[in-house]
Amino acid sequence: MRSGAATPTRASGSRTGWLLLPLAGWLVAFVLAPALILLVISFATRDDLGRVVFAFSLENYGRVFDPVYLGIFARSVGYAALTTVLCIALAYPVAWHIARLGAPWRQRLLLLVMIPFWTSFLIRTYAWITILKQEGLLNGVLRHAGLIAAPLEFLYTPGAVVLGLVYAYLPFMILPLYASAEKVEPSLIEAAHDLGCGPWRTFATIVLPLTRPGLAAGVMMVFVPAIGMFAISDLMGGARVPMLGNVIQDQFVGQARDKPFGAALGVVFLLLFLVSYALLRRRAEVRLG
Amino acid sequence: MRWLSSPRCFRFATGSWTALVLAFLHLPIVVLVAYSFNTSRLNVRWEGFTLRWYAEIWSSPVLLRAAVNSLVVAVLTAVISVVLGTLGAWLLHRHRFRGRRWLEALVGLPIAMPEIILGVSLLLLFSTLAVPLGHGTVVVAHVTFCFPFVLLTVRARLQGLDPALEEAALDLGATPLRAFWLVIAPALRPAITAGALLAFTLSLDEVIVTYFTASPGAATLPLRIFGLARVGLNPMLNALSTLFVGAAVLAVLLARDQRRTSSGPAGV
Numbered sequence: 001m002r003s004g005a006a007t008p009t010r011a012s013g014s015r016t017g018w019l020l021l022p023l024a025g026w027l028v029a030f031v032l033a034p035a036l037i038l039l040v041i042s043f044a045t046r047d048d049l050g051r052v053v054f055a056f057s058l059e060n061y062g063r064v065f066d067p068v069y070l071g072i073f074a075r076s077v078g079y080a081a082l083t084t085v086l087c088i089a090l091a092y093p094v095a096w097h098i099a100r101l102g103a104p105w106r107q108r109l110l111l112l113v114m115i116p117f118w119t120s121f122l123i124r125t126y127a128w129i130t131i132l133k134q135e136g137l138l139n140g141v142l143r144h145a146g147l148i149a150a151p152l153e154f155l156y157t158p159g160a161v162v163l164g165l166v167y168a169y170l171p172f173m174i175l176p177l178y179a180s181a182e183k184v185e186p187s188l189i190e191a192a193h194d195l196g197c198g199p200w201r202t203f204a205t206i207v208l209p210l211t212r213p214g215l216a217a218g219v220m221m222v223f224v225p226a227i228g229m230f231a232i233s234d235l236m237g238g239a240r241v242p243m244l245g246n247v248i249q250d251q252f253v254g255q256a257r258d259k260p261f262g263a264a265l266g267v268v269f270l271l272l273f274l275v276s277y278a279l280l281r282r283r284a285e286v287r288l289g
Numbered sequence: 290m291r292w293l294s295s296p297r298c299f300r301f302a303t304g305s306w307t308a309l310v311l312a313f314l315h316l317p318i319v320v321l322v323a324y325s326f327n328t329s330r331l332n333v334r335w336e337g338f339t340l341r342w343y344a345e346i347w348s349s350p351v352l353l354r355a356a357v358n359s360l361v362v363a364v365l366t367a368v369i370s371v372v373l374g375t376l377g378a379w380l381l382h383r384h385r386f387r388g389r390r391w392l393e394a395l396v397g398l399p400i401a402m403p404e405i406i407l408g409v410s411l412l413l414l415f416s417t418l419a420v421p422l423g424h425g426t427v428v429v430a431h432v433t434f435c436f437p438f439v440l441l442t443v444r445a446r447l448q449g450l451d452p453a454l455e456e457a458a459l460d461l462g463a464t465p466l467r468a469f470w471l472v473i474a475p476a477l478r479p480a481i482t483a484g485a486l487l488a489f490t491l492s493l494d495e496v497i498v499t500y501f502t503a504s505p506g507a508a509t510l511p512l513r514i515f516g517l518a519r520v521g522l523n524p525m526l527n528a529l530s531t532l533f534v535g536a537a538v539l540a541v542l543l544a545r546d547q548r549r550t551s552s553g554p555a556g557v
Contacts, residue, residue, distance in 0.1 A: 113314070133522055
């Protein structure tokens, strides 16, 4: 940040300030305007051919509160919450352990977290399909060992969906937690030990509060995206475990073809996101790269 | 549980946990890669080594077309994102104006926003304006969530830059744009490269936003993978996934080397 240079900056700024227009223009045209259109269409209706008809109606929002959709909403939020909790439980010890390692091992283990982070979640989900499918690896191994007579169904169950979500989002929890854990002063830990604090208490009283920004960032990167992730519930749950994302997707490109209703679901989801974004953004420290 | 309270045991516990979690993260990928070389169509028994599935990708016009689409989209996305992101980072860094905080919050939005909302709302924008879906709409959608990453990466670098550099250039009579081109841009090169790599990789892997903004003819490789994965097991898909895993490993190693050189003595 340039300090105390407000005047010269502003003077030269008048000549380059117009260059901000493409940036602002892009964000207005492709983020704000589409969100506005989403909002407008959520109040519209559709004709028999599925075309959008502009007539103000609250009917779509009424349908959002239909028990069927409320159930799907609850399931999506529930699965996403479970995913987040499992990711936190799995990731915390890992982030803390890696942060305490010497430089060479820290680099190596971080690399091992980065590779799944950078591998498309789709491919990593497919990896689980090859394992869990009826004619997949797990059933093959179990049958070979004589433990089961007929293949079991692992795929297309709620458990498979949560497994897929946890597997996809785990690196997104480890990395921000690590970024936060890395900054905890080792001297604080030593002081706690010297004062007779056991490692568990040290973790609870020092590490947890100090890594809260990383935790907030991790929750932001896991919880809300997991609610709307339709590809994983589609692949791991089939049509049996639909989540919010699947219902929305179905309204736009699937068989339901009710764009205004899809838009209303989208608006509700967007509001949910904006609220958590506003709440978590201030606490979260998002470090990229 | 008494034994767990000694620091050494605690380290042993977190260490074992870490090993298990890393194994959990990598084992499915290893299985996926291993079976891409299996002669059997099913992932149950190992029947012998083959490269047949890789050859099948090569002889599938649909997948080749999708691969070309993916590369074209990713390159265009990276180029536009770098221009928009770098300029944006520089201007947001040196200008104080009303509404700057709003603009900054807006920049973070496409990164944090659920992809399905971005995809669906862009689909509505394009259909409202009667813009036919194609490569162009995919590039626009990808740039929208990629350039903020470039902007943040470059911005982090700018904040570590000595403001005297630019002032010296301005004092010596350079116009702000010339100062940017001759002084700032070279100093930003590592961040710009990292940002370009980030945009390229993000674009190459993206499914959800692409799902809503691509026409069948502009379908990218991840879209085809999604379609194939829905149908079921397919060793060709294992082979294709292996190539993607290889690309991810390459990207991670490249990014690490980039960081190493940029934090070396030549860096700021």
